[in-house]
Amino acid sequence: MSPTTHALTMIGAARLGLLCACALALPAQAGPAAELRVTGRIVPDACVPSFVGGGVVDYGVIPAAATSSAATLLSRKSVGLDVSCAMPTSVGIRLFDNRPAPPASGMIKTSGRPSMLRDERYFGLKNDKGDDIGGYVLRFEAGDKAAAPALQLNAGGAAGTWESRGDAMLLKNTLYTWSGDGRVPGKLQHMGATLSVQPVIDGRAAQAGEETMLDGSATLELVYL
Numbered sequence: 001m002s003p004t005t006h007a008l009t010m011i012g013a014a015r016l017g018l019l020c021a022c023a024l025a026l027p028a029q030a031g032p033a034a035e036l037r038v039t040g041r042i043v044p045d046a047c048v049p050s051f052v053g054g055g056v057v058d059y060g061v062i063p064a065a066a067t068s069s070a071a072t073l074l075s076r077k078s079v080g081l082d083v084s085c086a087m088p089t090s091v092g093i094r095l096f097d098n099r100p101a102p103p104a105s106g107m108i109k110t111s112g113r114p115s116m117l118r119d120e121r122y123f124g125l126k127n128d129k130g131d132d133i134g135g136y137v138l139r140f141e142a143g144d145k146a147a148a149p150a151l152q153l154n155a156g157g158a159a160g161t162w163e164s165r166g167d168a169m170l171l172k173n174t175l176y177t178w179s180g181d182g183r184v185p186g187k188l189q190h191m192g193a194t195l196s197v198q199p200v201i202d203g204r205a206a207q208a209g210e211e212t213m214l215d216g217s218a219t220l221e222l223v224y225l
Contacts, residue, residue, distance in 0.1 A: 046085075046086070047083055047084065047085035047086075047089055047091050047222055047224075048083070048084050048085075049081065049082070049083045049093065049220055049222045050081075050082050050083075050084075051079055051080065051081055051082075051220075052079060052080035052081070052082065053079065053080075055079065057077050057079055057197045059074060059077070059199070059214065062074070062201075067201060067203065068203050069203040070203045071104070071107050071134075071200055071201065071202060071203050072200065072201040072203065073198065073199075073200050074198065074199045074200070074201065075198070076196045076197065076198045077196065077197050077198075078141060078194050078195065078196050078197070079194070079195050079197065080192065080193075080194050080195075081093075081192055081193045081194070081195060081220070082190075082191075082192045083190070083191040083192065083222065084189070084190055085188070085189050085190070085191075086189075087189060088187040088188055088189045089187055089188070089189070089224065090177070090185040090186065090187050090188075090224070090225040091177065091178075091185075091191070091222055091223060091224055091225060092149075092153070092175045092176055092177035092185065092222075092223040092225055093149065093175070093176050093177070093220055093221065093222060093223070094173060094174055094175045094176065094220075094221050094223065095123075095138065095170060095172060095173075095174075095218050095219070095220055095221075096172065096173060096218060096219045096221065097123045097124055097172050097217075097218055098217035098218060098219060099123070099124040099125065099126045099215060099216055099217050100123075100124045101122070101124030101125065101126065101132035101134075101135055102119060102122075102132070103119065103122045103135050103200075104202055107122075107134060107135060107200040107202060120171045120172050120173070120174070121137055121169050121170070121171060121172075122135040122136070122137060123135060123136050123137070123138065123172065123216060123218055124216065125199060125201070125214055125215065125216045126215045126216075127205065127212050127213055127214070127215060128213045128215060131205070132202070133201060133202050133205035133212060133214070134199060134200050134201040134202045134205065134214075135199070135200055135216075136197055136198055136199040136200065136216055137169055137170075137197075137198055138169070138170040138195050138196070138197060138218075139168040139169050139170065139195065139196045139198070140165075140168045140170065140193055140194070140195065140196075141168075141193075141194040141195070141196050147191075147192050147193060147194075148193040148194070149165065149176035149177050149178050149179075149191075149193060150164065150165055150177075150178065150179045150182055151163065151164060151165060151176065151177050151178075151179045151182070151183075151184075151185065152165045152171075152174055152175065152176050152177075153174065153175040153176075153177075162177070162179075162183070162184060162185065164182060170195070175223060177225060178191045185225050199214070199216070201214075
């Protein structure tokens with residue numbers, strides 16, 4: 001059974017198609033059969049995800065003189081995530097990058113643990129022209145371990161296998177969920193987490209000699225398990 005998904009912008013579709021061909025004939029003869037199936041899934045009352053403060057992380061004005069010609073690591077900022085359901089429900093979350101950009105070597109070195117960093121950990125930053133100017137990583141705050149999702153779906157193992165989340169860094173397109181026992185998804189009514197955002201600005205963009213807007217965007221999708 002496939003999970004039912006809802007994003008912050010929820011899109012749903014259902015389609016039923018019927019085709020009938022009729023003709024007058026003399027004696028009726030049995031022909032090939034076709035199956036019509038009616039399927040669906042009833043889920044609890046909707047859960048609503050939201051970011052505290054509208055989900056905007058604003059770094060304000062960054063003087064070009066404060067940036068490096070190689071790469072500049074900006075300070076971490078935090079944003080709260082709340083998920084509220086009408087009744088206890090098993091749900092998961094995953095993030096999709098709306099501004100994908102490959103990390104440059106300078107960005108990898110500046111943001112630490114280069115041997116552990118992969119493209120799946122980098123969310124892209126672009127300017128108002130759509131050019132790649134850097135990226136950022138998202139982490140579950142260390143002090144928020146009790147409240148943050150404890151499990152992630154292991155894409156490399158058996159289908160539907162949950163494993164403990166050992167890394168605070170979020171991977172793109174990876175499903176995370178809350179758990180009461182640390183082994184299977186729990187049924188909860190109110191869930192939350194604190195995410196930290198840390199951008200890295202490409203030195204060439206910072207030293208371009210013109211005003212540059214930072215544009216990063218990610219969509220959080222809520223999945224009913």
